Amino acid sequence: MRWDRVWALAKKDIKEYTKSKYVFFTIIFMPLFLSLLMAISGVLPLVSIPEDEVNENDFASIDNIVANVVTGWENFSPKAKMLIITAYGMLFFVALIPVIIPSIIASETIVGEKERKTMEGIIASPLSEGEIVVGKIVSAFLPSIIGTIVASIVYAVSIDIMLYPIIGRLLFPDPLIILFTFVISPITTIICVELMIMISTKMSSVRDAYQVGSLVVMPVFLFIFLQMVSFFFSSLLAIIGGTLILILAAIFFYKLAENIFDRENALVKLM
Amino acid sequence: MSSSEFAVETIRLTKDFDSLRAVNEIDLTIEKSEIFGLLGPNGAGKTTTIRLLSGMLIPTFGKAKVLGMDSVEKSLQIREKTGLLTETPSIYDRLSVRENLTFFGRIYGVKSEDIQKNIKKLLKIFDLEERIDSKAGTLSKGMKQKVAIARTLIHDPELIFLDEPTASLAPESAKVVRDLILNLAKESNKTFFIATHNLYEAEILCDRVAIINRGNILAVGKPKELKEMMKGETYTIIRFQEWNNEVENFLEINNYKISNLVQEERKIQIKLKDIEKETPPLIKKLIENNYNIVEVFHERPSLEKIYLELVERETNGGVR
Structure with a gap:
């Protein structure tokens, strides 16, 4: 693996898609918009609800689950408890970012190369199949991770600003948002790009790749959801197990993508 | 000549796509510094041959050596030392000319300072x-093709494959590209396919x-040699x-075989067995008989005709 070549390919892709207004706006504004929207539309309306209108029985079923991860849970008022539960609930929507961004970028950089008839220049170059696959992963990985970090920070800060006067301390950063941002999201980004590479071999237009890709990566989102839910059960084993499964899936899909992105196969599909 | 002195050498090189034989048992040798042309109609197997030689496709059977290296075992090294101008320019419209060339320089392993x-x-x-x-998206088709050729040459390859370098270009742009190829070939001593x-x-x-047609090589040689193959097809045309x-x-009585006659153009076409010997007496006879000749010329078979x-x-x- 020649990393200078991999980086050259990734750098070219980044330069290229940042010049596409649609992709650029998706990368920059979608994380900001989604995180702010979730905080403002999901949590802010509840902040102004009078304390006596909150009935603790409404969320009694998950009360014990959240109590596992939030210290001093039993000392919070019913309203504070409701706000904390909602803040965690809305965080799941922010978890869509490491699925959406890589899917859009991978469609643009892989199927887009086919659509714009530039793929043959790549295939004719000395880049190996592995270098092409890794180059495409890197070009989608960086904005996805940056987007996820930005979204997590914006969401965490917004929630803390809204909840601090009520709960008297900062809810975020907590282990869940750190686990999501720095462990789950990087691995799922890689898996999404690998899936998109496989899809791209069958697709000839970026629009088709978006549509099919959005369906195929949904199970990945489900896995992120399950992984985050397992956090509430304080099952360290489940978290480690889930992370290992994600890593193994990323390795498995890499091998699959590398094989599917066979030079001859890719070339014949271009003809 | 040892095999390493050839830029390209193929032995029964064959490629099938399912039931379609795209390239059929091609045997070719191309010397270094030669400009070699593969001439054929659309779908004849030209692009597939180039893709086989540049290590992008694996032959169904037969083998190819490019710059002394096996096209399958050393495909990566072949791609490093050769340049390929694909049928479409393969340049990125959203990037500048400099960014395009820098990218290709990097993936071909050219040192940053040399790029x-x-x-x-x-x-x-x-x-x-x-x-x-x-x-690049703001350039004309001709300019894009020049950038595409520049990207093919950015790593100073020893052997350059050009797939339809002037197709889709306006005549004036095509001429510029052809002149460039000729100049490069003269100055750099590189091999062109x-x-x-x-x-x-x-x-x-x-x-x-x-x-080449339907994957079969029908003839190989210098354009002049190919024309010699159809030497007998030379016609003498007399315009009065x-x-x-x-x-x-008059001509028939004198045993000249008329192959065509265009009265409106005052032209007659005959076939002479030996042009050198028979042309002067023919002109002499016609003049003696008061036929006023404007011109006499020989129409040799063109490469197109061959x-x-x-x-x-x-x-x-059907060869197959």
């Missing part, structure tokens, strides 16, 4: 210095030409000042 030097040198040759920071369906291009650019119906009888003849023969007869 900018090579870009400047190539853009000077291609007269594109002023457009270095223009987005040009796939084209343009006979004129093959004739003026190539040292040797192979004619005014038409005289008796000229036809090409069409061979392709038609192969298509109708």
